[in-house]
Amino acid sequence: MKDDTEEKGGLTRRGFLKSTGGAAAVAGMTVGGLAVGTGEAAAATGPMPKKWNETYDVVVIGSGFAGLAAAIEAKNAGASAVVIEKMAVHGGNSIINGGDFCAPGTKLQKEAGVQDSPDLMYNDMMKAGLYLNHPELARTVADQAKDALEWCENYIGAKFTRLNFHGGHSVKRANQTANASGSEVVNKMLGKARALGIEVQTRTKMVRFIANKDGRIVGIEVRTGYKFPDEKSGKTAYIKARKAVILTSGGFSEDLKLRQIEDPRLTDKFGTTNQPGATGEALLAACMAGAMDVQMDWIQLGPWTSPDEKGFGHVPLFCERLVGYGPMIDPVKGKRFFKETGNRKERADAIILLGHPVIIMGDSYSVPKQVFPRALEKGLESGAVKKFDTLEALAKNYNIPLSALQQEIARWNSFVEKKKDDDFDCMIFKDARPTAAPPFYAARLWPKVHHTMGGLVIDKNAQVFGLDFKPLKGLYAAGEVTGGVHGAVRLGGVAMADCLVFGRIAGKNAAKEKSWG
Amino acid sequence: MTYKRGSAVIPAGKLLALGFTLAVLLIFSITVFAAPKRVATAKPGNCAACHGQEKVFSPSHVDTKEMAYKDCLGCHEKTGPQKLQGKLPGSHLHRLRDINCEKCHGKAKKAGEVKMKQCLTCHDADKLAEKTAKVKPENPHTSPHYGTSLDCNLCHHQHQKSENYCNQCHKYDFTVP
Numbered sequence: 001m002k003d004d005t006e007e008k009g010g011l012t013r014r015g016f017l018k019s020t021g022g023a024a025a026v027a028g029m030t031v032g033g034l035a036v037g038t039g040e041a042a043a044a045t046g047p048m049p050k051k052w053n054e055t056y057d058v059v060v061i062g063s064g065f066a067g068l069a070a071a072i073e074a075k076n077a078g079a080s081a082v083v084i085e086k087m088a089v090h091g092g093n094s095i096i097n098g099g100d101f102c103a104p105g106t107k108l109q110k111e112a113g114v115q116d117s118p119d120l121m122y123n124d125m126m127k128a129g130l131y132l133n134h135p136e137l138a139r140t141v142a143d144q145a146k147d148a149l150e151w152c153e154n155y156i157g158a159k160f161t162r163l164n165f166h167g168g169h170s171v172k173r174a175n176q177t178a179n180a181s182g183s184e185v186v187n188k189m190l191g192k193a194r195a196l197g198i199e200v201q202t203r204t205k206m207v208r209f210i211a212n213k214d215g216r217i218v219g220i221e222v223r224t225g226y227k228f229p230d231e232k233s234g235k236t237a238y239i240k241a242r243k244a245v246i247l248t249s250g251g252f253s254e255d256l257k258l259r260q261i262e263d264p265r266l267t268d269k270f271g272t273t274n275q276p277g278a279t280g281e282a283l284l285a286a287c288m289a290g291a292m293d294v295q296m297d298w299i300q301l302g303p304w305t306s307p308d309e310k311g312f313g314h315v316p317l318f319c320e321r322l323v324g325y326g327p328m329i330d331p332v333k334g335k336r337f338f339k340e341t342g343n344r345k346e347r348a349d350a351i352i353l354l355g356h357p358v359i360i361m362g363d364s365y366s367v368p369k370q371v372f373p374r375a376l377e378k379g380l381e382s383g384a385v386k387k388f389d390t391l392e393a394l395a396k397n398y399n400i401p402l403s404a405l406q407q408e409i410a411r412w413n414s415f416v417e418k419k420k421d422d423d424f425d426c427m428i429f430k431d432a433r434p435t436a437a438p439p440f441y442a443a444r445l446w447p448k449v450h451h452t453m454g455g456l457v458i459d460k461n462a463q464v465f466g467l468d469f470k471p472l473k474g475l476y477a478a479g480e481v482t483g484g485v486h487g488a489v490r491l492g493g494v495a496m497a498d499c500l501v502f503g504r505i506a507g508k509n510a511a512k513e514k515s516w517g
Numbered sequence: 518m519t520y521k522r523g524s525a526v527i528p529a530g531k532l533l534a535l536g537f538t539l540a541v542l543l544i545f546s547i548t549v550f551a552a553p554k555r556v557a558t559a560k561p562g563n564c565a566a567c568h569g570q571e572k573v574f575s576p577s578h579v580d581t582k583e584m585a586y587k588d589c590l591g592c593h594e595k596t597g598p599q600k601l602q603g604k605l606p607g608s609h610l611h612r613l614r615d616i617n618c619e620k621c622h623g624k625a626k627k628a629g630e631v632k633m634k635q636c637l638t639c640h641d642a643d644k645l646a647e648k649t650a651k652v653k654p655e656n657p658h659t660s661p662h663y664g665t666s667l668d669c670n671l672c673h674h675q676h677q678k679s680e681n682y683c684n685q686c687h688k689y690d691f692t693v694p
Contacts, residue, residue: 088671095662096686181661276685311686381654 064094066479066503073507097182102493129487166492168343217474251452252280296454303347334404462506
């Protein structure tokens with residue numbers, strides 16, 4: 001890990017950002033600074049409205065996994081709740097997510113004979129996170145993931161039908177939804193929320209948090225009838241939150257300005273896997289209201305995306321099912337270059353270091369066995385996944401030196417036979433076979449911005465913390481808008497676990513708050 | 518006095534003239550090609566009734582003033598490259614098929630926003646999804662994300678150009694009526 005400790009007038013960069021609230025330091029430094037200095041958080045959040053247009057106990061911002069889970073739990077704990085969503089449709093990134101929910105000791109794991117435990121999941125998260133994870137938060141996710149998964153199954157009615165592996169995990173622990181999409185959980189939660197009488201207001205954008213003179217968050221200003229991305233659209237309204245506001249607005253991968261402040265390498269040359277509304281203004285609004293942020297510059301690129309299709313596409317579902325079964329090849333040299341089952345950061349960095357797209361490949365044994373049929377069919381249709389009758393044809397298509405490739409495949413196959421990779425220590429699965437049976441399938445890989453690990457500081461109760469290290473009363477947060485759970489690297493399938501675990505915690509605790517008025 | 522832009526030098530006089538031309542063009546386009554009038558009683562083929570002098574067709578297009586939808590189909594076959602879908606705003610296609618303003622907007626004096634529920638009274642979401650099941654590369658009327666629940670108006674605008682909402686994240690070459 002690089003360390004920016006260059007002294008600048010007695011202040012280190014990291015120290016400075018920490019003391020003033022990271023992104024807020026750049027976006028609204030004087031505001032954030034003043035609020036802390038004088039204790040007048042109300043000044044940072046603007047005036048109290050003369051009149052509230054709507055009033056609820058709990059106001060949830062964002063309609064993804066975390067937001068819907070929070071609203072449902074708040075309601076079930078006796079609070080009235082509303083969910084606002086700035087986009088025209090509900091679900092945010094959750095509804096376009098791949099539907100993998102990591103949890104230890106699940107039914108699917110038992111059926112597959114996989115030994116797992118919360119401790120093992122916690123250790124995997126910490127190791128991948130370079131131990132920058134806030135241990136208490138990572139521990140909470142690992143400990144409660146199974147319960148959250150079972151809540152999704154038994155209470156929400158979502159179905160999980162397949163067990164998958166993701167790079168960086170010690171075992172297969174990703175429980176995949178029946179339709180291989182987060183929509184299975186989001187839409188069923190939405191149905192549940194509506195049945196409970198929770199309204200989900202789309203095209204309603206949070207503009208600022210409203211605090212009373214003690215700095216307690218008491219509500220929000222919104223624009224109703226907002227049409228993304230037209231900031232002038234919609235009408236101003238005020239929503240009062242008697243107990244608490246829960247911020248579940250997601251990450252900021254699509255926010256070019258903010259992400260380049262945090263990581264200047266992430267210019268417009270990098271696409272994303274996110275929906276276009278994944279921007280950071282709600283997170284920044286929380287900072288302006290006095291919330292502290294953490295680890296904002298750990299931004300994850302997915303190593304499994306393709307330059308041959310837009311957004312997330314189908315190739316990630318092809319690639320991630322093949323790691324541990326087929327090799328990843330640098331087409332320039334015709335050689336493997338990295339551990340296929342390495343975590344996202346390691347793999348994305350390795351590809352970026354090469355400077356050109358690489359290949360993931362499988363054969364007629366591994367591909368039909370591992371890859372979700374629809375993903376394969378759609379990938380082939382779009383041309384992002386290609387099928388070849390011979391290794392020669394594959395080499396020719398990607399301009400790979402043939403003899404080098406043949407030697408490398410033979411070497412890989414010898415590792416598969418003995419289930420041990422002498423070159424890169426790739427995890428090779430028990431049921432893997434040599435990549436030898438034509439036709440062969442392959443796809444090109446080039447990273448895209450996927451997940452922002454950093455965000456608001458919360459404790460294990462999902463309570464947001466202020467720049468004075470004290471709870472920022474009336475504000476809870478869960479999901480990608482928070483930071484610290486994953487440290488440097490979020491492992492695949494742990495976003496769902498994070499969002500569901502902390503969304504539920506936030507909802508329950510928000511409902512327990514005392515009404516302020 | 519001159520203003521530099523890059524290496525080119527533009528004399529102030531020419532800049533003024535350019536500005537003047539642009540201003541005239543702007544005023545002209547606002548006055549003559551103002552937003553169409555949306556005359557409820559106009560015959561759908563009578564473009565001028567709403568659009569005034571604005572040239573909405575190429576000069577070689579036949580006069581449509583007295584035409585009905587079936588006459589359009591003489592040239593614009595529904596399945597052919599000349600199809601009207603995607604060429605005309607949805608409201609025009611509706612009007613050509615005898616769906617007048619009132620049928621969507623009701624009898625209110627001032628036409629308000631039309632909710633999806635209104636669309637569904639004629640266009641059943643499930644049937645629509647069945648009808649377009651074979652559209653490549655994906656069925657536009659259902660998805661793994663939203664099923665058939667997406668608001669029609671995310672794509673099918675009636676009084677302005679329709680859009681392909683899927684293309685926020687995907688790259689689908691759909692014709693959107």
